Amino acid sequence: MDATVKTHLIAQEPKAPAKPLVLWRPTATTGLISWLTTVDHKRIGFLYGVFALFFFLVGGVEALLIRAQLMFPNNNVLTAQQYNTMFTMHGTTMIFLAVMPLSSAFFNFIMPLQIGARDVAFPRLNAFSLWTFVAGAIVINIGWFHPGGAPDGGWFGYAPLTSKQFIPRHSIDFWVMGLQLLGVASIAAALNFIVTIINMRAPGMTMMRLPVFTWMTLITSFLIILSFPAITIALVELMMDRQFGTNFFEVSNGGMPILWQHLFWVFGHPEVYILILPAMGIVSEILPTFSRKPLFGYPIVVFSGACIGFLGFAVWSHHMFTTGMGTVATAAFALATMAIAVPTGVKIFNWIGTLWGGHLRMRTPMMFALGFVWMFMIGGFSGVMHAAAPADSQQQDSYFVIAHFHYVLIGGSLFALLAGIHYWFPLMFGRKVSEFWGKLSFWVIFIGFNVTFFPMHFLGLNGMPRRTFTYDGNMGWNTPNFIASIGAFTLGIGIAIYFAVMIYTYFKGEKVGRDPWDGRTLEWSISSPPPAYNFAVTPTVHARDAFWYEKHHKEEIAKENAEHAKAEREHGGIHMPHQSIYPFIASVGMLIGALASSALDSNAGQHKLAFAITGGVIMLVGIFLWSLEGADGYHLHLDKDGKIVEDPHAKH
């Protein structure tokens, strides 16, 4: 692209003043309204993070209750139904309400900074994703406060158990509608990220100069837009069965429950990579930074990420090796699954290659990142064991599988996300976590995690099935279960320390300036916490580790930036998007609609249809006003120190 040709289009400044059709253009910068109407990717990322960490704690409490029940044989802490609710909600919460939004928090906060953008491509759509995510989280959890109860059909919701015949309670409706909203939120956010990464890179930021985390964001986003439709349609079909009496999974009319499994896992397996790829991206940022050398084999790491994403769509049936698919299908999916081990292994090799010859600084983020490599390796190896279908027929739905995916999801995803919080905390809040407390929390979490999940390998091989609320004392399962529970409480303490330290640091932590880790990517080039406009001057990228290059070519960059700053001033200054309330209103409409259709019962004289239509109308009004108010914004002008010299809202 050659922007010089297009300057005539940009030179149409000043823009038309605020349009008469617009009812309200919020300008608050503090207070509740500012948060509800924000379109700033950093604030949205922060909110994603806060909600995700809250639900992470909720899911953690559910996990501890599960472990309390299983601590002893024939134990009696929870009833069968409570236990089934706990594991359903633990899975659903951790996947959809904790790990995914926590990744999303980093996508939002970090990715635009890494590509040198001032915001995402569609700031208001971004706000809509956030609030729709919150709406979905509310619907899924509303069952705790409703006589229908919280969902208890398993996070996988296999038909026909989830049909009205077997679970007539509203619990499944909450799960269905909640996941639908989360699907909408995820797809909208992913579309936004795709456009942002492809279209909003700073000059010189070619695709092969993108930081690996941004690459993984892009791949994850593609996985989301291509895999979520499958579960959305599956949920629509289940919803129609439950609400309108259709026959998708109705066995007596010829419905095939196996279809649900296929649709669910066509989504479910890419979902696994949606959870792990961002984590791999974070680790691929942290290891080079703290080794003080570039990522080993960048093109191969990127390519293997894409490869994992692509192959991820071809292996879903390895979750169904026990469903009697026949020999050929089983063999094909087994081989495809093994093939995925290659790009995954390649990443591990490259991370070790990154360490090799570096100057490793053992800061807390580095500890978590190394913990990730170790734990992910173990989880990956037990994954290869599942790929061997005959072995899997013994391991499927046993505690061996639980051990495997917790090594991948806690030891993998979560360790990397916790590393990411430590790593980017100074950038986000301008404060740094104490190394002592950070490392202490790491070791408690690391030990607690291993003590919890390593014994589960033995449990699984010794025949203990998953999702069982009780077991007898004569099965040889007592000791591993007891150890696992002790480990779980240790892990809980570790997480508690981690959170306490983070909260303390947020308010009272040691203040740090720009770039405390000697970072390599563009996000470290701005002051912390980052200003609303991110970059005083849109950076120009000359190399893969853009900021590292800047630091070693200071004069050249300073000269270039000065020129660009001048040009930008001449063309009207920094463009900022307006805040908007309409995305929030549209999400509220969806929340009302989803609550009405899941929690109300038209037979019981409740006005289900009326409330559902009200929700729909609110949503439509929100969307119409959203499009009518337009995507325009205002301009900022900065002085030499980066201070805003004009009141941004005075102009219009």
Add this chain to the structure above:
Amino acid sequence: MRLFSLPPRSARRASFGLAGRFALVVSALSLLSGCDFNFWRMDGPQSTIDVAGPVAHSQLQVFYTTVWVTLTIFVLVAAVLTYATFKFRARSDADEHAEPPEQSHGNPLVELGLIGASVLALVIIAVPTLRGIWFTYDVPEAEKENAYHVTAQGYQWWFRFEYNNEQIENVGQLTTSNELVIPAGRPVRIDLRGMDVIHSFWVPRLAGKVDMIPNRANHLWLKADEPGYFWGQCAEYCGDSHAVMRFRVIALAPREFNEWLEQQTSAARAVQAVAGAEQTKAQFASYRTDWKRNEAGYDPNFDLNPLENWKQKQFPEKNENPALVAKGRELFQAKTCFSCHVVRGHFVGGSAAYPDLTHFGSRTTVGAGLLENNSEQLARWLRHPNEVKPGNKMWTEGYQKNNIHLTEDDIGALVAYLESLK
């Protein structure tokens, strides 16, 4: 005959307790819960390691292959990672502020070499995997003739077994519940059917699981090399009481198996009243009533020689009280039990969707492999099925719908009657 046996625990615990400081701390903690440290041997009743048939054996071999290959890679990679971590660690402040190392970007040769090596390692796993897939799928051609056919059906939350080859006049094929008796040394081909939701048929020591899915014809095959008593369990979440949906497989030598078939195909046993008025007077036993939820329903002694105990169960009990049995039989009708449960020769009103009780007394478990079948546990089950197995149909569709209330005397009589059904 090789049955699973519980190892002599106390001796091993002592020898293992010395293994290290950490182990001591943990063992001190675990003594509180009566733990043992044999779990790493993984030889429990549902072990996938301590296998007893060719299918499970083949699956185990594939597993071992994956273990050795991945363990080798793990050791190599972990060694390099450990070395790199320590070798290149910044040890001092000076180290940290030294000039940054060479900014190298990778080495294509090393990377391609490693990719090639991983592909090779996977081929080592893939070959036995493929062989295992075909072997475990169906009975081998050479043994097809000899295979014994059974159909297993999964209901919420129990198993029903149909013996397709054993026809009973005027009734149809032989059916049993929750205890599958098979001939040892012969391949058994089991057709799997899900009757309401998805269940999964899993007897770890004999074969990996295959799901029982509604509207889908699945099957598996297994073979018990020797006679034995095997624990099985539903392995797909199927609702409230999934955890207590269990079953047993009993493998018998050919002659014993035929004897068993003969006994099962005959109608339910009728207890004859014995002469002498005093003996026939109904003597009510008193049973424990203070069961806690999820309290263990088995006797540790049973596990020491389960197959022998199962065999004992095939014979009528010595101290039967004919009058009590007769009273129980009346109650079985009066309390509408017969409208669901078949007792061939006594009551025919039942349906296939509920367990057949014709030879109930010869089974070793009650409530789908959950409780041991003895008077005490049976009384516990009858008194309050929902406490034992939440949401079960005997409670929701039987006791609740038909407003059934049982006194302790009723329970005593029903227990006597049911236990007499050998």
Add this chain to the structure above:
Amino acid sequence: MSSPAVSGPIDHHQDVTTSTGIPNKKLLMWAFLASDCMFFGTLISTHLVYRLYPPAGNPNPTEIFDIALTSFSTFILLMSSLMMALAVNAIQKGNLRSMRFSLLTTAFFGAIFLGCQVYEFWHFVVEKKMTITNSILGTTFFTLTGTHGLHVLIGVVWLMSMYFYSFSGRVGRKEAIDVETMGLYWHFVDIVWIVIFTAVYLLEYL
């Protein structure tokens, strides 16, 4: 791709300055359509799976379908795509009047298609006794074609909104991208219908 040294300012809310040169809105729509492909792919697979394994007692589709009417509505929908293309062309040249006419015709054709579908549904339910609950065929057929109908309805509402909005004087050459994006959506809905028409209707007559 961006050239390494760009002298102009970067205004991210002017689509023309994007890294690839493709406007953001257009890229968003393309990505969304990729996602929508998967939605329809899932629904069509569900329908086809149940056509491959029809349960006993499933009605015979050829006795229910009215292929003449559906062919007609398919033709109308294809014609609407032509009008949509004309509308995009008109606004790119700044011809507002011509665009309005084409938009209206597109929406009108879309409405005819919807009318045919409503009639078809009514006909199937009342006269052929195939409802969404009484057979698998009814379940998958009504869900699939109904979802498509919903897409057409959204398209018609969008077209009409744009039509009325164009009278506000705020639609000009610069907003051509908005009409073009809408056009992408409309063409996609048409293409999906061709796939559905082939898979659901025509295949039954082979």
